[in-house]
Amino acid sequence: MKRLRLIIEREFIAKVRNKSFIVMTFLSPLLMIGMGALVFFLMKKNDEKVKKIVYVDESGKFSKDVFVDSKTVKYQDFTALGIEDSKKKVEEGDYYGALYIPKQDSLEVLAKSIEFFSKDSPSMSIMESLEDKIDKVLRHEKLTSFGIDIAHIEESKIASEIKMLNFSGEKSSKLINGLKIGVGAIAGYLLMMFVMIYGTSVMRSVIEEKTSRIIEVIVSSVKPFQLMLGKIIGNASAGLLQFFIWGILFLVFSLVASSFFGVDMMEMQSAKVSPEQMEAIQQTATNKGEMIVQEIFRLPLVKMFFLFIFYFLGGYMLYSSLFAAVGAAVDNETDTQQFMMPIMLPLILAVYVGFATVINDPHGPVSVIFSYIPFTSPIVMLMRIPFGVAWWEIAISMLLLILTFIVIVWVAAKIYRVGILMYGKKATYKDLWKWIRYNG
Amino acid sequence: MSMNNLLEINNVVKRYGDYTALNNVSMHIPKGSVFGLLGPNGAGKTSLIRIINQITMPDAGEIILDGEKLAPNHIEHIGYLPEERGLYKSMKVGEQALYLAQLKGLSKSEAKKRLKYWFDKFDIGAWWNKKIEELSKGMAQKVQFIVTVLHQPKLLIFDEPFSGFDPINAQLIAKEILQLRDEGATIIFSTHRMESVEEMCDYIALINKSNKILDGKLEDIKKEFRTNTFQVGLATSNSKEVEQKLKENFEVLPADFKLLNEGLKLNVKLTNGSSPNDLLSYLTNQGQVQHFVELVPSANDIFIQAIHKNS
Numbered sequence: 001m002k003r004l005r006l007i008i009e010r011e012f013i014a015k016v017r018n019k020s021f022i023v024m025t026f027l028s029p030l031l032m033i034g035m036g037a038l039v040f041f042l043m044k045k046n047d048e049k050v051k052k053i054v055y056v057d058e059s060g061k062f063s064k065d066v067f068v069d070s071k072t073v074k075y076q077d078f079t080a081l082g083i084e085d086s087k088k089k090v091e092e093g094d095y096y097g098a099l100y101i102p103k104q105d106s107l108e109v110l111a112k113s114i115e116f117f118s119k120d121s122p123s124m125s126i127m128e129s130l131e132d133k134i135d136k137v138l139r140h141e142k143l144t145s146f147g148i149d150i151a152h153i154e155e156s157k158i159a160s161e162i163k164m165l166n167f168s169g170e171k172s173s174k175l176i177n178g179l180k181i182g183v184g185a186i187a188g189y190l191l192m193m194f195v196m197i198y199g200t201s202v203m204r205s206v207i208e209e210k211t212s213r214i215i216e217v218i219v220s221s222v223k224p225f226q227l228m229l230g231k232i233i234g235n236a237s238a239g240l241l242q243f244f245i246w247g248i249l250f251l252v253f254s255l256v257a258s259s260f261f262g263v264d265m266m267e268m269q270s271a272k273v274s275p276e277q278m279e280a281i282q283q284t285a286t287n288k289g290e291m292i293v294q295e296i297f298r299l300p301l302v303k304m305f306f307l308f309i310f311y312f313l314g315g316y317m318l319y320s321s322l323f324a325a326v327g328a329a330v331d332n333e334t335d336t337q338q339f340m341m342p343i344m345l346p347l348i349l350a351v352y353v354g355f356a357t358v359i360n361d362p363h364g365p366v367s368v369i370f371s372y373i374p375f376t377s378p379i380v381m382l383m384r385i386p387f388g389v390a391w392w393e394i395a396i397s398m399l400l401l402i403l404t405f406i407v408i409v410w411v412a413a414k415i416y417r418v419g420i421l422m423y424g425k426k427a428t429y430k431d432l433w434k435w436i437r438y439n440g
Numbered sequence: 441m442s443m444n445n446l447l448e449i450n451n452v453v454k455r456y457g458d459y460t461a462l463n464n465v466s467m468h469i470p471k472g473s474v475f476g477l478l479g480p481n482g483a484g485k486t487s488l489i490r491i492i493n494q495i496t497m498p499d500a501g502e503i504i505l506d507g508e509k510l511a512p513n514h515i516e517h518i519g520y521l522p523e524e525r526g527l528y529k530s531m532k533v534g535e536q537a538l539y540l541a542q543l544k545g546l547s548k549s550e551a552k553k554r555l556k557y558w559f560d561k562f563d564i565g566a567w568w569n570k571k572i573e574e575l576s577k578g579m580a581q582k583v584q585f586i587v588t589v590l591h592q593p594k595l596l597i598f599d600e601p602f603s604g605f606d607p608i609n610a611q612l613i614a615k616e617i618l619q620l621r622d623e624g625a626t627i628i629f630s631t632h633r634m635e636s637v638e639e640m641c642d643y644i645a646l647i648n649k650s651n652k653i654l655d656g657k658l659e660d661i662k663k664e665f666r667t668n669t670f671q672v673g674l675a676t677s678n679s680k681e682v683e684q685k686l687k688e689n690f691e692v693l694p695a696d697f698k699l700l701n702e703g704l705k706l707n708v709k710l711t712n713g714s715s716p717n718d719l720l721s722y723l724t725n726q727g728q729v730q731h732f733v734e735l736v737p738s739a740n741d742i743f744i745q746a747i748h749k750n751s
Contacts, residue, residue: 006542014531213526217587220493220520221543223512421495423524434457 003222004230011205011234016241025242029249051096051126054078056086058103059110061141066133073126087117097122099130107138181359184383187308188354190243191315191379192347198239198316199323199343202231203336206327206420215420224417232320236313300388307385307394314401315378318408319343325412328419329427350376354383362387372397374404411436445504446471446595446626447492452501454487461487462498463650469628469643474621476641476658477630478743483647485630486523489597492628493520506594516545519593523600523630525584527572534568537587544591551590558586577604585613589620596620597628602636614640634740644739646746653750658739665737665745668710671695673731674723675703682726690719701730 015021054076055067067075073096078086083100090098097118104110114134116122140150206228209215218227326339353376357366362384371381371389377397381389418435419427427435447469454462462484469475479485490496492503494515503510505517527536534555541551559565562582572580581604589596598617602610617640621627629640637644637658645655654661676682682704686692695705704727708719716734723729737745 003543006539010539014528018530208528212529213522213524214528216495216522216524217520217526217540217584218543219495220518220522221515221540224495421490438456 004226007222007227007230008234008237011231012237014205015201015235015238021238021242025245026249029246029253033253048072050074052076052094053096053099053126053130054086054090055099055101056081056083057101058083059101060103061110062101062134062137066137073129090117091119096126101134107142111138180362180386183304183386184358185355187312187382187385188351188379191312191382192351194239194243194312195316195319195347196344198235199320201239202235202320203323203327204333205231205235206324206416207330207333207336210328210331210420210423213423219420224420225413228321228324228413228416231324232317235320236316300385304385308382310398311378311382311401314398314405318374318378318401318405319347321405321409321412325415325419325432328416329432331424331426335426346373346375347379350379354380358383363389368393372400374401377401414438444470446506447628448504449488449492450502450504452488452491452498452503454484454491454496455499460650462491464501465647465650465652466501467645467652467655469626471626472621472624473642474617474627474629474640476637476644476739477628477647478637478644478739479647480747484650485647486599488647489520489522489599489628489630492595492597493518516591517594519544519588519591519596521584521588521596521598521601523603525581527580527584527587529573530571532568533570533572533575533583536572537583537590540587541590544593546591554590554592555586558590562586578606578609581605582609585616589616593625595626595628597630599630600632601629602631602633634738634743637739641739646743648747648750651750654742654746661742662737665742667735667737669693669735670708670710670716670719671697671731671733671735672706672708672719672723673699673701673703673729674706674727675701675730676727679704685726686722689714689722699731703727703730705731707735 049072051073053067053073055062055078057077057079064077067077069075078089078098081089083098086098086100089095097116100115100117102110102113102115104113111134116127116130143150143153209218222230322343326336326343329339330336350370353366353370357364357370358380361367367380367384370376371384371393377400381394381397385394414436415432418438419432425431445468449465449467449469452462452465453460465484465488477485477488487496491498492510494510494512505514508514531539537555538548538551541555542548546554556565559568564579564582567575567579567583572583575583585601588598596617601613601617605613614636617627617629629637631637641658643656644658644661646653656664674682683692683706686706686708689711691709691711693707693709695707697705699705710716710719720729720732723732
């Protein structure tokens with residue numbers, strides 16, 4: 001045990017002292033924030049630029065109050081100029097584009113014959129908002145032609161909201177479903193990143209010991225299995241430290257950011273939504289904030305926390321012992337390719353399954369099966385857990401993960417033990433099979 | 441068998457799949473000796489050394505260390521300098537030495553004390569905070585040697601200890617190894633450099649193609665391989681006649697040595713139970729004897745002969 005502790009300590013210190021670790025830990029959050037700020041800045045810049053759109057309405061159906069200026073779009077009526085001259089003017093001047101509404105008898109034909117001329121292809125959001133405006137006018141005209149009072153239609157607009165409950169009386173809502181998806185997705189994604197970064201770091205550390213030839217000195221003092229375990233735990237500790245630092249940095253930055261940009265963000269939002277929506281949001285804003293907090297506390301947080309720890313460690317240990325075996329089987333990093341594929345595949349598959357099926361149908365057969373399979377279960381089950389998973393399902397999944405872990409560690413240790421003492425030879429899968437069967 | 445042996449290797453078998461790396465190998469290594477483990481490449485030396493270090497386990501046979509069956513707690517009593525050796529490149533010399541010493545069971549404070557002794561002895565105290573990658577190969581080898589012997593093991597195993605050293609440092613290390621023996625350590629010494637075998641070894645064992653083909657005290661083996669041949673140098677005026685007469689009583693071979701004086705040079709092998717005195721008295725009658733030495737087989741000769749005989 002004393003030796004295992006020594007190894008863990010050394011691996012941890014070697015990793016943490018590494019320049020790339022320090023750079024990764026402190027620079028990557030800065031990079032992320034920097035990129036976020038850049039995107040934010042560009043978006044703002046983009047929106048600040050007022051787009052001038054001219055329209056030529058030959059149908060006469062569109063009054064001035066249809067094309068109302070917004071913060072980012074200004075409309076100008078060029079009907080008097082005619083379409084040809086308008087197009088010329090738009091092409092030469094600083095205009096975004098020209099909307100041409102021809103004269104047609106039938107509303108259906110008119111709906112299909114409206115054209116928009118622009119220098120560059122127009123943004124989707126602008127086209128959508130134009131289509132919305134046109135749809136509304138045409139729909140009203142059609143309804144009026146049926147003798148229906150528009151005022152009644154407006155009055156009759158009712159938005160329903162179905163309250164979702166399960167049989168234990170737990171309330172749920174679309175909001176909380178979104179939250180569950182978010183929490184699960186973040187957990188699953190984090191686990192994948194962790195396994196990829198720190199699994200390969202275990203592998204690299206094994207290769208380094210082989211190439212520097214210190215391995216034989218070490219294994220004359222400790223059992224190879226101890227060394228492998230120490231490496232896995234040492235690297236994981238460094239990783240957890242990194243995550244911890246990132247967590248703190250994230251908190252600090254978000255506090256700072258919200259105090260600095262809080263007002264700006266509200267402005268951003270209001271620019272994007274229509275006045276009616278804005279009103280609704282403002283009404284519910286305070287309620288919503290409270291609701292989110294309430295909903296978060298209604299999630300099975302304690303259970304989630306412990307299961308998160310279990311699957312996180314389980315998944316990492318399972319994969320990193322495979323990575324250690326790969327490191328032992330090769331002499332340098334370029335040779336790892338052939339063995340990496342089969343390890344990466346289930347990992348990537350798990351994330352795909354997670355994002356493709358768990359989000360839509362957390363308790364469907366695909367989700368359930370992949371949350372049992374030990375190589376995908378850590379990620380898929382983590383994503384399912386916020387939606388509530390029966391205890392026996394979790395038990396099966398955990399049991400399978402533990403059993404597989406024991407088998408895999410045993411196999412990996414065998415490959416590791418033989419592989420670390422093999423120099424100058426690129427192992428094949430056949431070699432690995434032979435090594436597993438060696439005794440002693 | 442005897443309490444005078446530090447290590448007894450009894451009927452050890454090691455197989456890798458279909459390949460047998462060690463075939464029923466036995467040898468006894470006396471306490472306080474330097475034991476040369478010799479053999480061509482791929483003979484099975486490294487397999488045997490790894491078994492003694494418990495890096496791998498034998499398929500059959502047993503190993504007794506100082507009267508006890510070899511067990512994991514014995515690693516503290518063994519120091520191993522492998523042929524394929526190295527240190528963590530980006531780790532500092534001092535930290536690394538402390539780490540490796542602690543893995544061998546030393547406490548941190550004890551390791552520090554002993555490291556200071558050795559670093560002073562080799563005059564390398566200034567390297568303590570250097571990284572291994574900043575040292576030359578010879579410098580790193582010195583650190584590695586210290587790390588191997590630091591925990592004062594009963595059994596030291598050196599696999600090609602002189603590779604990577606210049607002659608001066610090789611001499612320094614050889615002196616240290618012999619001193620460790622004089623202080624009571626038992627040393628297994630594996631090498632291809634036969635001149636260092638002559639210089640260092642009290643006992644040898646020869647492994648060829650997974651089998652031990654020879655072992656014992658170096659002196660005894662030399663006696664066993666002696667050919668009763670003498671190098672003879674004689675100042676005489678009638679060389680032809682003397683040589684002719686010698687051939688009647690002894691086996692005469694061409695000389696393979698050099699002398700400072702001119703004269704007859706021959707290798708003469710005693711035959712039919714004749715003694716060295718017979719040869720010498722015959723020679724003194726023929727002229728001035730300038731050179732008379734028994735041709736002692738070198739470790740190199742023994743090595744080559746034994747391997748040839750075996751294959």
